[in-house]
Amino acid sequence: MELLKQLKKMQKEFQENLENLKTRILVCGGTGCISCGCKQILDKLKEELLINFLDDKFRLIETGCHGLCEKGPIVIIYPEKTFYCNVQVEDIKELVERQLINGEKVERLLYKNQISGRDIYSYEDINFYRKQQKLVLSNCGEINPESIEAYISKGGYQAVGNVLTKMKPQEVIDEVKNSGLRGRGGGGFLTGLKWQLARDSIGVKKYVICNADEGDPGAFMDESILVGDPHKVIEGMIIAAYSIGSDQGYIYVRAEYPLAIKRLEKAIDQAKQYGFLGKEMFGEVFSFNIEIKVGAGAFVCGEETALIASIEGKRGMPRSKPPFPAEEGLWGKPTNINNVETYANIPIIINRGAEFFRSIGTKGSKGTKVFSLTGKIENTGLVEVPMGISMKEIIYDIGGGVPNNRKFKAVQIGGPSGGCLTEEKLDLPVDYDSLLQVGAIMGSGGLVVMDEDNCMVDMARFFLNFTVEESCGKCTPCSEGTRRMLEILEKIVNGRAKIEDLDQLENLAKTIKDTALCGLGQAAPNPILSTLKYFRHEYEEHIKYKKCVAGVCNALVKYYITDDCKGCTKCMNVCAVDAINGQVRSRHIIDADKCIRCGACRKICSFDAIIKT
Incomplete structure (x- = not known):
């Protein structure tokens, strides 16, 4: 109880220190903004604040991802919450002089309304943010993710303190059950029920695992949470461990997330220093530690039994279930596995109550x-x-x-x-x-x-090719069946398929869905089945008429030079196979037999005279 009082005292002190500052300057330090040069912007801001003797008046904070990656690097100045986007190093001197010294806005760096074109000053008035409801991401883009003090100032570790000093393990599980939280990793299994199964399983030793092996193309949710608010995930894991009776946790994160790994390592060290991890936390008998396990990036290790095998030092391959990990998981012991976002929801449920969480969402999907x-x-x-x-x-x-x-x-x-x-x-x-x-x-x-410029057959081929490359090879339906589907898709996009191939593709997809060993294999045919359901006509056009309306499948595309051609010879000079002929200032012609359909001529044409048919 004494540590809980100290925690509330620290929170009050950190908040007061923050409020005493005249201005905060937040620079988005998410992965996207880092790639656009936010580190150089931070350095330049530090330099300009020192030059103008402002370094003791303004707090410069590198945050996690603020969300609007399209407009990075992002700089937000409080208390007005002025939102500057696409900021470059050369803009910093003007920004400091005009905004921080003279109190003027730098209009050219403000966000522009997409319809009216008018300047928007506060990020809260941007449509991108207005319809959002940030709970899990409430601290991302708002605090320094490498500062445990910043997390505590936002109420961090209060949930752990209350759970360890005021609630019994079963009461915590009941609260999670009542919230209706479902796992955010994809399956949507009820989190409270999963915890209950792990708690009820017989075993002196139990484990808690955070699945941060996010591998879907185009997905970066878990990485952004870990980079922007790692302590929230750690706090959720501690609560889960207390609930099921575990003293050891692992965060399994892919090696392609070096910034997430770095910030997790720092967050774990800080939590140990403050007594939130280790022995007899908050003066209670309960003890818990967390280790990071770095995965090699195999997509199949997102499946929980394959992930467990990888932690154990084995090849990441799934096994049949039951028994489920809650009964026999890591090293044969009862194990609870949730993904990053699921754990990040737990402190919210404890602090604000199950009823609050249930008030958001639909009947079967809360939060x-x-x-x-x-x-x-x-x-x-x-x-x-x-x-x-x-x-x-x-x-x-x-x-x-x-x-x-x-x-x-x-x-x-x-x-x-x-x-x-x-x-x-x-x-x-x-x-x-x-x-x-x-x-x-x-x-x-x-x-x-x-x-409209996307070909749905090519899209299905893209995702299936990814699955084929990532298949662990353990079961025949996935390792061989997906390859046969990919072969059919290759025939379709290259104009060599027959209409009966479409029936074979669909039958294969349904068979694999019913017979693959793990959830990843069973879901592999989904892009095929959904595109066949809604875009079957595109498949048929590829097969019957040897035509790709989107102009994506090169084997079914022909390039044609229209009368808009001015005979500038740019296309002829760039063609690698000498497929373009013509005289200067006369319309050129493409030899379809020689053309390899690389598109280089179309890209370089200044008159939009080259079209795909």
Whole structure:
């Protein structure tokens, strides 16, 4: 109880110190903004603050991802919450002089409304943020993720303190059950029920694992949470460990996330120093420690039994279930596995109550969900929305719609294990049960938007090729069946398929879905089945008419030079196979037999005179 009092005292002190500062300058330090040069921007800001004797008046904070990755690097200045986007190093001197010294806005760096073009000053007035409800991401983009003091100032570790000093393990599980939280890793299994199974399993030694092996193409939700708010995940794991009776936890994170690993290591060290990890936490008998296990990046290790095998030092391959990990998991001991976002929801449920959490979402899907928005969309980035919001709201109100006046075609949800939704399905509420009814799944939360220039056959081939490469090879339906499906798709996009191949493709997909060993193998045919359901006509056009309307499948595309050609010879000079002929200032001609359809001529043409047919 004494440590809990100290925690509340620390929180008050940290908040007061923050409030005493005149201004905070937040620089997004998410992976996307780092790649765009946020570190150099931070260095330049430090330099300019020193030069102008402002370093003791303003606190400069590198945060986690703020969400609107499309507009990075992002700088936000408090207390006005002035939102500056696409900031470059050369802009910093002007920003400091005008905003921090003279109190003026730098208009050219402000966010512009996509319809009216008017300047928007506060990030809270940007449509991208207005329809979001940030719970899991509440600290991301707001605090320094490498400071445990910053996390405590936001109420961090209060949930652990209350759980260890005021609640029995079963009471915690009951609260999680009552919240209706379902696992955010893709399956949507009830979290409280999973914890109950682990608690009820017989065993002196039990384990808690955080699955941070996020591998879906276009998905970066878990990575952003770990980079922006690692302590929230650690706190959720501690609560889970106390509930099931575990003293050891592991965070399994892929090697491709070096920044997440770095911040997790620092967060774990800080938590130990403050007594939130280790022996007799908060003066109680309970003890818990966490280790990081770095995975080599195998997609199959996202499956929980394959992940367990990898931690044990074995090849990452799934096993048949039952027994489930809650009964026999890591080294044969009862083990609870949840993903990053699931654990990050736990402190929210404890601090604000199960009823609060249940008040958000739909009947069968409670709370919020974090999504990554990628593909053909204006605002790529990270969003958190209440369950039950429509896909149309996510894509158009938050995402800003499809750029360049192109027509929306479909959105792939759930990555290689998911399915696509067409325009007719965009009013569907986004929750676990509604998506299943139309042949899609929530997955971990990756959304890839496609427009009329995307070929759905090629899209299915892309995801299936990923699955083939990542298959562990343990079961024949997945290792061999997916290869046979890929061979059929290759025949289709190369104009060599027959219409009966389409029936074979569909039969194979259904068979693999019913017979593969693990969930990843069973879900591998989903992109095939959903595109066949909604875009069968595209498959038939490829087979019957040897035509790809989107102009993506090169073997079915021909390049043609129109009368708009001015005979500048640029295309002729860039052609690697001498397939273009013509005289200067005369329309050129492409030899279809020689053309390898690389598209180099089309890219270099200054007059848009080269088209695909």
